[in-house]
Amino acid sequence: MTAPKALEGLRVLDLAGPFGNYAGKMFAGLGADVILVEPPQGAPSRGIGPFLDDRPGPDRSIRFAYENLGKRGIVLDLETAEGRDAFLDLAAASDLVLESFGPGELERLGLTGDVLRQRNPALVLSRLSAFGQTGPFAQYKAEDLTLLAMGGLLFLGGYPGEAPVAAGGGQAVLCGNLFAAVACMVALTGAEMTGEGQDIDTSIQESVVMALENAVQFYDLEGTVRQRYAGDQRQAGAGTFDCADGQVYLLAGGVAATKFWINTRQWMADVGADGAEVLFGDEWFGIPFLRTRGAKDQFRRTFESYARSQTRAELYAEAQRRRVPLAPVNGPADLKDNKQLQFREFFVSVANALPGTDLLMPGAPYRLEATPWVAGDPAPALGEHTEEVLATLAGAADQPTRRAKA
């Protein structure tokens, strides 16, 4: 018997826009029927890398394969009356529509939330855009890099005295997708309880602002503007250190610093690290001292005199045994060898994830024991399920609004 699914019975139309399809993937993974709706020329994300062998092509995008795992795919040309009519029929039989075309586009097509809810009052419409549907920057053209910039996160990344450096992997767009997905679940909860759907307007820039940690509060309460600090220890004992086969990240200072500091200096003493005895002075409990060049250099000399003879794995195990927060600086290819992730069977091998190619992908981001995450089928080929979906849903459109409420 297959396990029940948390989002069983929920139908989602994922309109392929410029800001990807991760939100829809979250619904698919918990069992919703997610239908990717592509224009005849294919989803924009088919053109976003990384690509197989670095060669672009509509069936070569690893990002597309990852973000559309477990979805069905249809082609509809919303520029034609026929395509719009088909979409209205589908929306009448769905619970949620996801879009990221940008402000004004659904209005131009005559497919706004108010129109869609004439036939399906419980429908939720999620509108994800760079800056929001209205406002002075609403029509600004945006890329992941410019959104990281405008959201304030870019300024915090990188090395002092050089240009800020962006977080890798397209994080701004993904932040927007994540908040949009959460907002959809909130609105769907309301729709299932009351029968009333609504529109959601999620801003990617505003989503990025949520990642500023305490930088805004420091500015507001103390008038200080937080700076970036990569390449240096933030304070002695907090940062990246060299070891035999790469680097480790150590957080001997920071939140709950004292006990980690005591554990760290004892570790250095036990292994006879060069200058470990110096770390036992009381001055090492004072943040101003830890921020001095001298303290940072002293700590690095001592720690690395030991760490350079140890591998990342050895340091990780020993630090954790001693209750010191240290982690290896892993490259993305190193994760499949992580023992904990292997134990949890985190990676999923997807056969024909792209035509003719199997891919080993990150799997369940959460474990719901009664309703487990499922990988589902590979991302659809362009139009793979058009006939099947239109045939089965056309008849369902005029039935009363479906409600998941028990």
Place this chain on the structure above:
Amino acid sequence: MTGRPLEGIRVADFCWIGAGSYTTKILSDMGAEVIKIESNAQLDSLRVAPPFKDGIKGVDRSGYFADRNSSKKSLTINMKHPDAREAILRLIRKSDLVTNNFTPGVMERFGLGYEELKAVNPKIIWMGMSMQGQEGPEKSYLGYGLTIGALTGLHWVSGLPGKEPAGTGTNYPDHIPNPCHAAFAALAALRHVRRTGQGQKIDVAQTEPMIAMLGPEVTAANLRGNRPPQGNRQRDVAPHGVYPVAGEDRWLAIVVRDDREWAALCEVLGVPEEGRFRTADQRMTHRDALDDAIAAHTRDRDGYDLMAALQGRGVACGVVQTAADVTDRDEQLRHRNHWQRMVTEGVGEMLYNAPPYRFSRSPSTLRGPAPKLGEHTAEIATDLLELDEDVVRDQSEGRLLY
């Protein structure tokens, strides 16, 4: 729908510090009754983390704590007291969701593991958000957002080639990847309860949502191995970077994808349209010279003026804004009423992030400030823990409600 969609949902919240508190903030702001279960004996360390209102340290004065705990209630109870478990079980009977981000085993030591809670409330959802998950050889390993960033590859992919990895400079996994994934999972599980009456255990390992956010990079690396980071550049497009503008440490991010945008950029900047930059392929080939040429023409321009001029010509760009800019200067965030000031009684006003989404029918603003430590203890102890008045009023040392 004039109410908030999550009204009627009650959360018994053992979360503290980072990712956990941000997760339950999402729920409380949207209408759930989130009861933050705290103790004077072991404070949420963010309550004593700077910055503080008026620079004065105090458990109700941290701006950082406040922002992560808006719209919640605070109950103080000493979990080591012999009566604590029974009192909390009475709350669990009336709750929908129980959350924690402790190391595995802590909730079980309180006698509040999933199986025990299920026995008193089969509909309960138990969600744990430990660093590495509830089971496995490294389940007890400890870490923070920064070490999780290193462990998961975020650090590696964010930096300049040949230099030390940079990461985001923040505990990024704590702020968005983990809270949003966890909140999504909890809301999905709540739907399952509504439909079937079946509660369950949710296990979020704080490493895994972060890796999910690097899915394409990790999947590609599984095929071809690790590659050096690219800084702000992209493999298939140039210019794609951050350029200096007037002022100290001021920058503008610019991306040009086609010849039309390139022509517009040249015109606005006054860069001569050189032959070697004419096509997209040429711009890729000569990207070092290209970046130098652009920087030479942006260096003395005001960033905001240049952004407006380039956007007027359809070129994607954005000022690299500081915390001060997003708070005081950004007109778009002001238009969306992103920043909210709310008053804590006896402390004063503090600044909060509203959620980054707006609903057309439901309110999207915050419901209230973060609770003062133990602010709602008497109310919750009487109504939900069903404690006698003498217990609620008890001020003796070693009391239950401490």
